[in-house]
Amino acid sequence: MSGGISDRATLDAVDGNRFTGHGADFIRFLQNTRSLLQSASLDDPQSIRMHFGKSTRDNLAEISQHLRDLQCTDEQVAVDTRAAAERRRGGDSDADDLAEVAENLKTLANEVFQLRTLAIAAAVVMVVMAALPVLRRWRILQRRRAKRHNTTYETPYKWNGRETGGMLIDINCFGTKLRHATGAPLPQGSDIEIAICNQWIAGTVMWGNAHYSGVQFGKSISLSAVEQVRASSQAAETQNGAPKDAA
Numbered sequence: 001m002s003g004g005i006s007d008r009a010t011l012d013a014v015d016g017n018r019f020t021g022h023g024a025d026f027i028r029f030l031q032n033t034r035s036l037l038q039s040a041s042l043d044d045p046q047s048i049r050m051h052f053g054k055s056t057r058d059n060l061a062e063i064s065q066h067l068r069d070l071q072c073t074d075e076q077v078a079v080d081t082r083a084a085a086e087r088r089r090g091g092d093s094d095a096d097d098l099a100e101v102a103e104n105l106k107t108l109a110n111e112v113f114q115l116r117t118l119a120i121a122a123a124v125v126m127v128v129m130a131a132l133p134v135l136r137r138w139r140i141l142q143r144r145r146a147k148r149h150n151t152t153y154e155t156p157y158k159w160n161g162r163e164t165g166g167m168l169i170d171i172n173c174f175g176t177k178l179r180h181a182t183g184a185p186l187p188q189g190s191d192i193e194i195a196i197c198n199q200w201i202a203g204t205v206m207w208g209n210a211h212y213s214g215v216q217f218g219k220s221i222s223l224s225a226v227e228q229v230r231a232s233s234q235a236a237e238t239q240n241g242a243p244k245d246a247a
Contacts, residue, residue: 002034014070022066029063032056144223145173151233158193158200159186168194171229175203175216186213196221197228 007018007027016023032051041047072080153168157178164184169177178194180186190205192215203215 002030002037005030014066022062022069025059025062025066028059032059141223145220148172149226149230151229153196153229153233155195157195159190166194168196168229169212171226173217173220173223173226175206175214178213178215179211180208180213182211185210197225 007030010026010030011018011023014022014026016026018024018027036048036051039047039051148170149172150170151168153171155166155168156163157166157180158164164181166181167179169179171177176194178186178192186192186205186208188205188208192203192205192213193200194203194215195201201221202218204218205213206216207214
């Protein structure tokens with residue numbers, strides 16, 4: 001019920017404004033009531049104690065006085081009663097309701113189809129249409145950057161102040177799988193630099209074992225660099241139709 005009472009309807013009902021006087025007091029009363037409904041729990045009566053602070057109690061006292069001031073006199077009640085009876089006798093209530101609905105729809109249509117509203121809607125549609133191809137290309141690019149490519153790229157790497165030879169087993173724009181020197185595992189979390197396309201690329205060891213380490217680049221490399229690594233990878237020598245190091 002509280003959600004169905006608008007501030008505008010409340011101000012119209014009490015013939016006030018939202019800034020001063022009894023109109024502002026009634027708006028504050030509605031806000032306080034909604035706050036109470038959101039915070040109170042039927043399972044915990046104590047949950048309402050914090051709601052009734054001094055400002056809330058003062059507002060309730062003001063509302064109590066306003067309600068007495070706004071109470072209809074017997075003469076006003078009699079006038080409204082007679083008017084309602086005349087409407088029931090002489091009017092088609094369905095027609096009156098339809099007329100009111102039609103008027104409300106007309107007002108709504110005037111608000112919705114203002115030139116400014118149409119211009120904003122057209123601008124939003126144009127922005128969305130322009131952005132869709134860009135977003136589509138971005139998604140394709142992200143998939144390409146994340147795709148891992150198998151390689152046999154022999155290259156040096158630096159760790160702990162020493163330069164050692166290794167091989168990149170696979171690579172994408174964000175990291176690589178490094179086959180490091182035998183017997184020299186790289187601790188997880190270590191900083192490392194790997195020579196890729198004549199540049200030293202900084203990275204961090206994310207995982208490792210006795211033979212391999214997963215390295216995440218500190219800054220992603222370009223797709224062209226990944227393609228250069230693939231192009232320069234030499235095919236593994238074979239013996240009897242199997243890779244040389246198959247064993």
